[in-house]
Amino acid sequence: MVNVHVPKAIFTTFLVSLSLLLLTFGLELYSLNRLVSKANWVEHTNQVLLRLENILSILKDAEVGQRGYLLTNNPEFLNPYNGSYQQVLQSYQQTRTLTRDNLSQQKRLDTLRQLIIKRFAILKQTIALEKKGEPDSAKAIVITQRGKYLMDSIRALVNRMETEELRLKEIRYDQVKTSSVATPIFILFASFLAILICIVAYRITKKEIIKTLSLHQQLAQSNQEIQQTNLELRRAETNLKLLNATLEVKVAERTAYLSQAKDELNTLNQELFRQNEKLNRVNTDLDNFVYAASHDLKAPITNIEGLVNLIKESECYQDVEARELIDRISISGTKLRNAIEDLSVVIRVQNQVELVAEQIPVAEILEDICISIADLLQASQVQINLQTDPDAAIYFSKKNFRSILYNLIHNAIEYRAYERLPKILIVTEKIPGYTVLSVKDNGLGFNPTKKDNIFTLFKRLHNHVEGSGVGLFIVKRMMDNAGGRVEVESEVNAGTTFRLYFPV
Known part of the structure; x- marks a missing residue:
């Protein structure tokens, strides 16, 4: 074995190359x-x-x-x-x-x-x-x-x-x-510098054979890495094809499911349309029947009232027992007439087409209502206060708004507490998406668990108070028809608050 002397410069060159x-x-x-x-x-x-x-x-x-x-x-x-x-x-x-x-x-x-x-x-x-x-x-x-x-x-x-x-x-x-x-450029530059130093070192040491073998080894390693990379790329391509095929199957299945669901929905919509037509025919027949019945009953009631008035003017009315019976007949006739009129109002509300909305002058309508029921206000000694927000404008049918406010005020007076002075507070306020009209009283109130029943037609929560049970039904129906809603809060013997939400 021949010992090769390595000069200090060559050793330093290799050391620097290795460090780099x-x-x-x-x-x-x-x-x-x-x-x-x-x-x-x-x-x-x-x-x-x-x-x-x-x-x-x-x-x-x-x-x-x-x-x-x-x-x-x-x-x-x-x-x-x-x-x-x-x-x-x-x-x-x-x-x-x-x-x-x-x-x-x-x-x-x-x-x-x-x-x-x-x-x-x-x-x-x-x-x-x-x-x-x-x-x-x-x-x-x-x-x-x-x-x-x-x-x-x-x-x-x-x-x-x-x-x-x-x-x-x-x-x-x-x-x-x-x-x-930047990374490849930097690596390329550093690698080039290192190779350059190695080449200089190899030339100095005149060991071209070792350098060549080293280069061959590096080339073989690079080829092996390239082959390994190509193999991984082929595997990834195969997996991607399998994934695409799976996705295509799932998309086809999803499309078929959606198509079937669409067909079923169309069938259900057609059935719903037929049921709605049937319900509309039934409602029309019912409205016609109620209208005819109320119209046909008005004439007999008028005749009965006329006969009762004639009897009251006759001598038999002087008899106490006969007078009591005649008064009962008169009261019953009046109740029947009022019931028919309430029924007619309900029919008009049910069949009412959409009315033109306009800005409501709340104070003006309240004054008009107070004038129309002045005798009732004086007899009940009720105090009505109005607090309006200038920014809380209400756009609604003026006719329907008057009917709503009239029914709420009349309801508050009917169900007042006789042991205290009745008070009614009317407030308007603005919230996102709505103008809210609140009508608050200090009357009898009711059990909050029964608030879902107060808007039912002919439903009254206090049997000892005279009433038809129609007013609140009309209020809710008019609000529903206009896209609004009604909320109610109440406490027994403390009063009731109705909140009406008018869309803006």
Whole structure:
């Protein structure tokens, strides 16, 4: 074996070359780690966007299930709704974990959670009412568009969160592009410098054979890496093809399911249309019957009242027993006439077409009502106070508004507490989407558990007070026809407050 003397300069050259190679390798690892880290942040943003879209998608499916159930009362439509709340919370928690480093997104998520809870509360309430056999109550909640407002708020909030994530994604993607360009250049330059030093060293040592063998080994290693990369690319391509095929099958199945659901929905809509036509015919026949009956009864009642008046003018009216019987007949005739007139009013309200809305002069109409019932106001000694908000304008049918306010005032006087001076307070105020008219009295009040019955036709909660049970029915029907709503609060022997919500 021949000992080769290595000069100090050659040893120094190799030492410097080795140091530069190690430094280059370390910097290369550092650059690659930065590149991978920035790429992971881009993927992190994609995961946040995916979770946000998943929350919206599940909410939409839950809404579709609720609407289908409310329309058909078919429990199968609740399949998308069942379990959706837990799914949304799961996606929400994943999003919260992913964005724990972003304080602004965490605050938005706090707001989003409250909106989701409120939206699911409305869905649950309407479905529960439908299951209890109260579809009108469920639809009344839907008509308030509170659920739509919450859903629009959720969409807007999610859009803001997605905009923030897309902004971060753009920044991180720019960083990835910068790193992906700078890293190869740096590695290329450092590698070139190291190779140059190695070449100089090899030329100095005149060991071209060792250098050649080393280059061959590097080339073989590169070829092996390329082959391995090609193999992995082919595997990824195969997996991608399988995934595409699976997705195509799922899309086809989903399309077929949606087509079938659409056909079923069309069938249900046609059946609902036929049932509505049948119900309209029944209602028309009923209205015609009630109108004919009330019209045909007016003449006999008029005749009876005329005969009673003639009898009162005769000598037989002087008899005490006969007078009592005749007075009973007269009172019964008056009640029957009032009942027929109330029935006629109900029919007019039921068949009333949409009237032209105009700005209501509340004070002017209140004054007109007070003049028309001046005798009743004086006899009952009632005090009526009006507090109006200049910004709370009411746009409604003037004729119907007068009827509503008249019935509420008349109702407060009828059910007054005789042991105290009756008071009525009328207030208008402005809230988002509505102008609210409140009518508060200090009368008899009623048990709050019975408030759902007070708007029922011919229903009276106090039998010792004279009344037809029609006025509050007319109030609610007129408000429903105009797209408004009525709320009532009451306490026994403390009074009642009616709140009427007029759409703006």
